[in-house]
Amino acid sequence: MTASIYHQLREQMDQYSTGFPATKSGVELKILEKLFTEEDAELYLDLSMLLESAENFAARTNRSPEDASAKLENMAQRGLLFRHVKNGNKRYSAIPFVVGSYEFQLGRMDEELARLTNSYMEEAFLSGMANNIPPLRTIPVGKSVDVVHQVAAYEDAKAIVNGKSKIAVANCICRTQQNLLDKGCNKPMEVCLLFGSHAEYYVENKMGRYITSEEACKILDQCEEAGLVNQPANMVNPGGMCNCCGDCCGVLRALNLLPNPGELVYNRYWAVIDQEECTGCEACLDRCQMNAITIDDTAKIDEARCIGCGLCVTTCPMDAIKLEEKPKELQVPPPASGKELMDITAEKRGTNLVPIKMQQ
The missing domain is CATH 3.30.70.20 (Alpha-Beta Plaits)
Structure with a gap:
């Protein structure tokens, strides 16, 4: 049972976002065993990426509403699911490994998980980016674009920040992980910006703190001075924004493995x-x-x-x-939303966002 459920969980997570490919070493299964109990895995396999209340989930899967609610909340607090709260009502959804459960281990990352994750990145995950759509996109820092160019709001980090009503900041998960392995760098740590429901999730789970747009803009200035690449989520209205270095960032490390990384990124x-x-x-x-x-x-x-x-x-x-x-034919505009990004990523990878159990 144990081996079977974690193989099923890996297969399901591989359907989403940048995937969760299998390895010869089986290190990805060790990651899942560390993060998920067998009961967690069974519950995850019944979830979809569509937000759903605990009551609806319980009714759909023949579970006790009380048990389902408690379990979903527990998994959300451990970074295994996403929780969205509106007007006091909680809804839950499955999440990918990246961007998702890996980032949500910020408060729980230890040396063992850091080592397992790094091994997995180096064996399979980073090289797989060549046939994928990056979950982050690069936008110009500061005033690097000449004023003669009309810069769209989604290409201007400070315009993105100033357009958000709720902002949180958190430590960089990539630098946190690499520092545990003595492979990190001396770049600033508290530089990951979260917006809206993502900000709420980080603050509720004690992974971040709320800040003002003015504070966020100061952080962006510090990141530019430190030589960090500004990378919001790859969509017009991002839920988060990373400030990345080539030493630690999984996306930049993956791009660096490619002969022509400029051809893969969504930039202008x-x-x-x-x-x-x-x-x-x-x-x-x-x-x-x-x-x-x-x-x-x-x-x-x-x-x-x-x-x-x-x-x-x-x-x-x-x-x-x-x-x-760039010439217009080389420019790739970002997807309009997270759902559109997931849809086009799944189409390119030949995967299906409908949970495997629901296809049977």
Whole structure:
């Protein structure tokens, strides 16, 4: 029973988002065994990604309403499900591994889970990103885009923040995990921004704290200074925004494995060097998280590797770098919503968002 239920759970989680592929070592099953009891796994397999009250879930699955409510709430508190609260009414849904239960282990991450997760990332998960749609997208930092360009609100980090009525901040799960393995970096930790119901979930589960839009904008300024890539969720109206480094971030680590990461990201810009102004000072080298810049007397940009973050632009002492729009045929606008992102990701991966048990 034990082996069977965790294989079923892995198969179900593999249907969602960036997937949860099997490995030769079976490390992904060890992760599931650490996070889920067998009872947790059975309940997860009966859930869908559509929010549902405990009462409806109990009636649909022939469970006791009291037991279902208690179990769903317990799993939500442990980061295994998502909980949405509106007017005092709670609803629950299944979540992917990324973005989902991995990030929601922020308050429970220990050395064992950090080690298992890192092994899994290196064996299967990171390389699988090549055939996937990134759950995060890159947008230009600060004032790296020339004012002559009309920047859409969903491409402007501060516009996104200022448009949110409820904001929370939390520590970066990737840096938290890597630091437990002595593989981390010295970049700022409290830099992950959550909005709306995601902010509520983090605060209710004691993983984050509420902040104002002014505080959030100050955090963005600190992140730019520290050389972090701004990556909101890959949709027009994101529920969260990461500020990432190439050392720790799973998405950037996955992109770095690719020969042409710039072709996979959903962005609008790439960096361009003015060869007459560039002095080859190398100030831009450390700022680039994608190894897209080389110096041969002057700086050169590998367009296929550039993800358009703008970090090189804001620290060039000669103003020799700028962001320019990619040709229209190379621009990929973000999906309108999280549901649309899930739908197109599932279509590309050939998976089904309807739970496997409900297809039988």
